[in-house]
Amino acid sequence: MSFSHTVRRVFLAAVAVLATTCVASAQKKYDVGATDTEIKIGNIMPYSGPLSAYGVIGETEAAYFKMINEQGGINGRKINFISYDDAYSPPKTVEQARKLVESDEVLLIFHALGTPTNSAIHKYMNTKKVPHLFVSSGATKWNDPKHFPWTTGWQPNYQSEARIFAKYVLKEKPDAKIGVFYQNDDSGVDFMKGFRDGLGDKARSMIVAEESYETSEPTIDSHIVKMKSANVDVVVNFATPKFAAQAIKKIAEIGWKPMHVMTSVSISVASVMKPAGLENGQGIVSATYLKDATDAQWKDDPGIQRFDAFLAKYYPRGNRADVLVLTGYSAAQSLAHVLKACGDNLTRENVMKQAASMKDVELDGLLPGIKMNTSANDFGPIQDLQLIRFKGESWERFGDVISGRRSASETN
Known part of the structure; x- marks a missing residue:
């Protein structure tokens, strides 16, 4: 084999390796807050103040992402969950949101709690084009993709x-x-x-x-x-x-x-x-729209069994009788679904695309017949409810699941 032929083979092999590397790197897209090893998620909760009862939601979410990380993360990336207290004070919410976006440089803010508090950062998040994902409030305004394309709700409005x-x-x-x-x-x-x-x-x-x-x-x-x-x-x-x-x-x-x-x-x-x-x-x-984890009818339910296993290992002080704990678990599971669907394209734009493309997504905590669905024109993932009545020490369901989803003509 001639020297020139050998050089040519080495050159072609190098080109092939370079091309493969370029293709691999081209498949990975990141915005601020995401890398090959980490995804930074921001969260704001009233751990103090008049609505401090809701703080267990954030604690549960932190425990859920700890579980996810111990299981290898999402598509190989660990979740860095940064959660701050705003005491249910809108000015404090603004301060914490700016800190998360501008100092901590999170990829998105997830499940921040409260209507007046999220209202205070609604325009800011959309101006900054940072996903304001699965807002923990049933206000109708979170489902307005035309005017606020970076904000989505989570629960029925x-x-x-x-x-x-x-x-x-x-x-x-x-x-x-x-x-x-x-x-x-x-x-x-x-x-x-x-x-x-x-x-x-x-x-x-x-x-x-x-x-x-x-x-x-x-x-x-x-x-x-x-x-x-x-x-x-x-x-x-x-x-x-x-x-x-x-x-x-x-x-x-x-x-x-x-x-x-x-x-x-x-x-x-x-x-x-x-x-x-x-x-x-x-x-x-x-x-x-959620199961009651204390109800005997769910004792053999695979979803509640997974929830109980999570509590036992990652959040043992979590009260399974508190629906807010199951709320945090379910919301975190929703975000995990979206991030997994993003694959290696962890741009803010793709996060919103995946959040607006949910099709019959089932969560461990949702009642039978209730699934998460979104589209480009409808950012409300959960819009069904079932009536319940308090009896003894728990709630009993009655009647059929009722849909609150808007018609196609209302969403256009």
Whole structure:
């Protein structure tokens, strides 16, 4: 073999190796927050303040990603989960979001909690073109891909839930005198709009009392007393956990026995029903999209068995009776699905593309028949609910799964 022929073979081999390397590197695309070995995820939770009961969601998510990392990560990359406390204070949320995006340089912010808090960073996240993924709030505004293409919701929206409750009240007590109790912020506005829409023309005559509260109020007793004095016989309770528990307790203390309908965000047995007194919550109607891990009907369910195994090893102090723990587990599982679908294209644009391309995704904690679906025109992954009633020490499902998903004409 001639010297020139040998050189030519070596040259061609080098070109082949270089081409293979270029193809491999071309297949990997990263934005700030992602590398061959790590994915940085930002999170904001009220670990302190009036809504600190929700802090267990962030703790559960941290434990879930620890599990993922011990199992080898996602597509070989470890999750660096950075979670900050905002005490449910919008100015603090802005501060923490800027820190995550501009200092920590996360790939995305995931499952930040609260309507007023996320509202404070809504435009910032979209201006920065950083995924504001699976917002932990049921406000309808998170499903607006046309105007806010970098934000998605996660749970069923408040308006859909409130419409379902309105239909239930109309069916069970068409001559009701309704008192509505809600938080004085965007979430309360959403609930009220959905509830009035659900009642239709009867809203004006049926709603005889509206009581809104501030999260800074130490007690909401006076609001409950005012509703009773208005001769209300149906209480529709759109309060967050701390205040929902106070309302249940006060209603019992004054010997009042109205029909009581309560939002799904406050159905935690551990943080709402037990503090309020289990005996005081009997017969309350709500709705859910998640299984009750304490219910015997799920003891052989593979999803709940995986959840229990996770708690035992990675979050042993997590209370399986607290639906907020299952919420954190389920949300983290949702993000893991999206990141896995991204493969080696971990750009912010591809994260949003995968988050908007979910098709019948099942989670361990979702009720049978409820799956995650999204499209370019619909950023609401979970939009189905089932009615439940509190009995004994747990919630019992009744009726069929009800869809709150908008029609195609409404999403265009």
